[in-house]
Amino acid sequence: MLKPLVAILATVTALSACSGGGVRAPDERGGVGRLLGRVIPFTGDIASRGNSSAGNLCGVAGLQGAAIAPITSATNGCGVAAPVQVTHVDGIKLSQPATLDCPTATALHRWVTQAMRPALGRDSAAVTELRVPAHYVCRTRNHRPGARISEHGKGRAIDISAIILNDGTAITVQDDWSRQSRHGRALRQMHTKACGIFGTTLGPGSDGMHENHFHYDTAAHRGGSYCR
Numbered sequence: 365m366l367k368p369l370v371a372i373l374a375t376v377t378a379l380s381a382c383s384g385g386g387v388r389a390p391d392e393r394g395g396v397g398r399l400l401g402r403v404i405p406f407t408g409d410i411a412s413r414g415n416s417s418a419g420n421l422c423g424v425a426g427l428q429g430a431a432i433a434p435i436t437s438a439t440n441g442c443g444v445a446a447p448v449q450v451t452h453v454d455g456i457k458l459s460q461p462a463t464l465d466c467p468t469a470t471a472l473h474r475w476v477t478q479a480m481r482p483a484l485g486r487d488s489a490a491v492t493e494l495r496v497p498a499h500y501v502c503r504t505r506n507h508r509p510g511a512r513i514s515e516h517g518k519g520r521a522i523d524i525s526a527i528i529l530n531d532g533t534a535i536t537v538q539d540d541w542s543r544q545s546r547h548g549r550a551l552r553q554m555h556t557k558a559c560g561i562f563g564t565t566l567g568p569g570s571d572g573m574h575e576n577h578f579h580y581d582t583a584a585h586r587g588g589s590y591c592r
């Protein structure tokens with residue numbers, strides 16, 4: 365009797381998170397907001413992905429957030445079958461809850477703990493926030509009409525533009541990447557280390573579209589990771 369009750373509670377929590385405002389993906393088409401107008405059948409899957417403010421989202425200690433109902437889209441290729449909304453990674457707040465699938469959320473946690481924190485060295489303990497300009501959004505690659513659906517449209521991608529420290533310092537890809545400074549070196553190092561944790565890594569100098577943020581996704585490429 366306990367299990368179904370937990371399941372119902374998880375569903376209710378997920379729904380209220382959707383209507384709470386401020387947690388929607390930037391692109392409403394096919395996004396979380398679409399779910400409000402219809403009944404969402406409970407699949408039993410939400411509870412299994414975890415729904416804990418104390419961590420253990422996707423079974424990863426240190427991932428905080430909530431499992432949410434499947435995201436469907438009228439646009440072919442968009443949507444996420446088993447999404448989660450990540451609010452904190454290893455105690456670090458995301459500037460907006462990021463809608464991702466569990467493999468991508470797990471990769472983000474690996475990047476924070478195994479790439480970002482070591483690269484930051486003594487600044488690591490001072491990190492309070494990651495600035496996330498984009499996560500789930502139904503759109504084509506680089507917003508080009510007619511192009512293939514971006515990994516962002518599948519919940520497999522996240523963009524990171526800055527790391528905020530507790531003294532208010534913002535380490536930004538835009539300003540610090542090319543500097544011969546401690547923070548510049550840290551950004552370049554954590555981006556290099558992202559390769560392999562993610563299937564695709566793009567940043568300054570990759571294609572001209574990523575000069576002010578890192579793009580990380582878990583797309584599978586023939587021949588290994590695509591890192592630029």
Ligand SMILES: [Zn+2]
Binds near residue numbers: 498521522523578580
């Ligand atoms: Zn991106």
